[in-house]
Amino acid sequence: MPDLKEEEEERSPISSSEDSNAETENGLGFQPIKATPTDTPMAKVNTGASLTNTLMRTRSTNGFGCDDPVNTCDGTGGDIEAQRADEKDPFEVRFDGGDSDPMCPRSMAHGRKWLIVIIVSASSFCVTCASSMYTSTYAQLEKEFNCSREVVTLGLSMFILGLGLGPMLLGPLSFFDGLSGSAFLSVAGGTVGDMFNREQLQAPMLIYTASPFIGPSFGPLISGFINQYTYWRWTFYVMIIWSACNLGLIFFLVPETYHPVVLKAKARKIRKETGDDRWYAPIERLNKSIPKTIGYSLLRPGQLLIFEPMCLNLCIFSAILLGILYLFFGAFPLVFHGNHGFQLWQTGLAFIGLFIGMMFAAATDPFWHKNYVRLVKQREQVTGEIGGSEPEYRLPPAILGAVLVPVGLFIFAWTTYPSVHWIAPIIGSGIFGMGTLLVFTGIFTFLVDAYPLYAASSLAANSFIRSSFGAIFPLFGIQMYHKLGDQWATSLLAFLTVVMTPFPYIFFKYGKQIRGRSRFATA
Incomplete structure (x- = not known):
């Protein structure tokens, strides 16, 4: 298993710069989608590219994509003079005209892209x-x-x-x-990117x-x-x-949309048409070790959870919410069948509150985007830096969601009496669902922005903690509801979320100072 020192030695000076958004994973750069206010497009020329340039992979909250190569294949930066010579190699296959290249996935028809x-x-x-x-x-x-x-x-x-x-x-x-x-939760998001x-x-x-x-x-x-x-x-x-x-x-x-693989197909086509085997795609020059890549993918999430309080707290918060969501699959039959005599299909329909709440939260995304733009403009007026941003600007949805979650749970808890109309706890579950999706959205985008060099690992850590809680909570949920009753069992869950409620605001207020002392987060 690679240690931290070895990992730092293998990261190139280029990938460690402030302008880099990539997480170097065994020579592969991982760049989060929408992690910074600027974006580097795919290279737009056939020549002038370094042979040692590696591939960028962008990870959304759930997957990978591709961006412009910036790092070296071996992650060490390589010999400077050799790089300068390589930059004039005319045989590295790139997208002609960038996104306008017919083989580039971004040149697809708009309708076809939306179908995908x-x-x-x-x-x-x-x-x-x-x-x-x-x-x-x-x-x-x-x-x-x-x-x-x-x-x-x-x-x-x-x-x-x-x-x-x-x-x-x-x-x-x-x-x-x-x-x-x-796969759809780890790579398909990159298809969109x-x-x-x-x-x-x-x-x-x-x-x-x-x-x-x-x-x-x-x-x-x-x-x-x-x-x-x-x-x-x-x-x-x-x-x-x-x-x-x-x-x-x-x-x-x-179709295949991962840019390096598309370039590999383009290089193969050029070699076949010209008979010249000197044409190549960057991905064909990679020499990565699969065991070492897996080792890094397991080591770094653990390091972030141990050494990064922001990552740990936000991962635990999102994990508690997912655990409660899956615990509800056992609690709803107790509440709605036991208190209101719902049949199985009616109990299933009771989940429509959660569904509508999450859909409503998703529909508020344009508002949060405008709020993000407003915060960026305020920063521009103060610092004079055009397009500059802070990771904390991604947290306002989580701040509101952190308030809505316990409110929804307390409403659900104390309206689960047979004498109270069944619509009341469903409304409470809808508020909980809305808050949950807002918290997830804010936390994921914050982690990507706050840990640009380690975005993939921060999201992997979040995924592991969330799924662990989601797997464990249903195992004790029924016993807890039988022992404490519907009201106090749900209230106990609500109190857990109350404890976590301040953290999104704390990190919004003081996150910049915390990042300044971090060994992984961007300063």
Whole structure:
């Protein structure tokens, strides 16, 4: 396992500069989407590029994309004179005219790009929706296999844990990543970044980013009807059919969009047409060690959680929220069936409050974007730096969400009496859902901006902690509700979120000073 000293020695001086947004992972640069106010496009000429330039990969809140190469392949910076000589190599294949090159994914027709966004977003939605669809099969599974609720809940826990471990272990391995459902949560976001430039990215990235978080709240709406009127196996048949449809759409309609791979295909085409084997793509000159890449992908998230209080606190906050969300899949039947006599399909419909709350939160994104622009302009007036920004400007959605979350939980807690109309706790769950998505949005974008050199690792750390909590909370949720009652069990969850509520504001107010003392965050 590589140590920190070795890691720092292998990072090139170029990638360590203030202008670099890349996280160097075994010679591969990882640059977060929308992490800084400036964006470096793909190179726009065929010549003048360094042979030692490596590839950039951009990671959204859920995936990878591609950007302009800036670092060296070996991560060491290489010999300066050799680099200067290499910069005049005319045989490195690049996109002619940048984004206007016919082979560049960003030159696709607008309608085709949006079709691809819809397909990958629907696939991501399907993956997380499947996790909650399973929860409606509990009663039938217990009866057929004569097992306890804890045993059937393990199916949900293992699924969620896999979603958290998948990106950490499989992120560097594109081939194996495609074999896992977590692929859509770790690489598909890059497809969106590959097709749209910074000015066009907000709307498609919003759709993709929101889809995996809205998915769990939609699953019970479907599976409640399935398990009410059919056999439990039909829940899985529906998921298989749905996944197969997504697979077919991806196979026939979604092309390769990762820029280095597209350039590799272009180089292969040029070599075939000219018969000159000197033409090459940058990716063909990489010599990366897979074990070492995996080692870094596992080591760095742990370092961030240990040494970075901002990363640790925000990861724990988002983890608590996801844990509560998945705990609700066991709590809702107790509340709505036990107190209001809901049938299974009606209990599934009760999740519509969460779904609507998250959809409403997603719809507020234009407002938060305007607020971000306002903060940037204020900074310009104070510092005179045009386009400059601070990572803390991403936190206002999380500040509001941190307030809405306990409010929604307390409303849910103290309206779960049989004498209170069932719409009241559903409204509370909707407020909780809105706050949850706002917190997720603010935290993810802040982590990407605050740790530009380590954005991939910060998001992997967040994914692991979130999924761990999401896997554990459902295992004790039912017992807690039976022991404490609906009101105090939910209130206990609300008090957990109250403890975490100040942190987004604290980091918004004092984050710059904290980053100044950080060994990983940008100063």
